[in-house]
Amino acid sequence: MPITTDPSSPASLHRAIYLTGPTASGKTGVGVALAQRLDAEVIAMDSMTLYRGMDIGTAKPTREEQGGVAHHLINVLDPWQAASVADYRGWAIKVVADIESRGKRALFVGGTALYLKALLRGLFESTGTNRELRDALEDEYRRLGGAALHARLESIDPVTARRLHPNDRLRIVRALEVSATMGQPLSSLQTEHEHPAPATVPVFAIERPRPEIHARINLRVEQMIQDGLVEEVRGLQSGPQPLGPVPAQGVGYREVIEHLEGRLPLDRAVECIKARTRQFAKRQSTWFRGLAEVRSWPVPDGEASERTADRLAQLLIAVEN
Incomplete structure (x- = not known):
């Protein structure tokens, strides 16, 4: 039977801006600051922040952290529901059209590599x-x-x-x-749909030295525990339905579930979350290096999100003018 390319490789997805990078690299803060400078709205490019109630373990930006910038494709599913990459891409196309209809730019921010690739290159339809x-x-x-x-x-x-x-x-x-x-x-x-997006599509991956990423991951995990990750997972598991198979395997959620079921002491669960997050960040970086569209954007240690956004905005404005 024939395979057809997704009819939309809509030009709108190639007009958008993309900001990615490994977990704990600072995408959220830079993304908000960049959106403020470009009159853009943020579209979350994260498979876990789609789920309602999964807030602490996904580092979902709070209303305060969103800085008055509209955010889309967050809290669109119950945690027992499922969504495919194609579902996400279809939603994203509609959101981009809505954003552009109001004269604003669409800025994708997140680290789910499969989503990024599907947005840039399309999907096959069987x-x-x-x-x-x-x-x-x-x-x-x-x-x-x-x-x-x-x-x-x-x-x-x-x-x-x-x-x-x-x-x-x-x-x-x-x-x-x-x-x-x-x-x-x-x-x-x-693999039949491996053709890169046009070179003009702005895709940036925040890059920090690995030791710094590891330190940021350790601090983030410890803060998640202090903020109530265990209580969040306990509440999700006692909800109308338990977590679906995909969110239940999310980094942090799987380990806390094992702890709540008595199979893993809390201190060991925390160390497992840190280790698994480090592994995940390494895989993300490998993915991004493998995508021709992605341009590495080094961030010096200690540079404020606003300054990183300033540098990105200056480059984007210069290229577009």
Whole structure:
């Protein structure tokens, strides 16, 4: 069956500004200051801040931290719901159109690399939907468990399997369905859309020395615990429905859940969160270096967010003029 490029590689996404970087690099503060200088509105480019109630563990910007700048695509899902990259991209297209209709700029700020790539390069659309096969795979997942279907996916498409947790039922089932229907692994189909966005699209990744990122991560995690991360997770787990499989695997949330279930002492959970966050930041940096569109933006130790934003704004204004 044919594969078609997402019809929208809308030009609007290529008119937007993108600010990314590893976790704890200071994107939020710089993004707000940059938006103030460019009369822009911020669109969160983060898969976890989509969820309501997941505030502390996602470092979701508070109203005060938003500095009067409109923020979009935050708190749009309940924590037991699921959303695909395609869902996010569709929402983003609509938000950009709304922002531009009011004469403002769209500024994406966040560190979810898959979202960034989808916004810049588009997604493939599979016309192969096999409801009978999907139902059969769903039934197998229920009977055999996530580990069994994840192992099957690993034998068919190890690239996709590596980025999915065995509890991620929706994406595992979809990957198996697409591979069977299209006759190719999902990861192979996705690589057909590797063409970089135009060189004129402004994409900047904040870069700090690794020791500084690690120190910032340690401080952030300790502050999250002080701010009530354990209580936040306890409240989410006792809500109308427990956390869905994707948010439950979020950095910090998985470890606190294990603590609340009596499987991990709190001090050990904190150290695990720090270590896993450091690993996540390293993977993010690797992702950004692999995207041709991304321009590294070094930030000197101690530089205020406002000064970083000044430097970025000056460059953007000079290029556009």
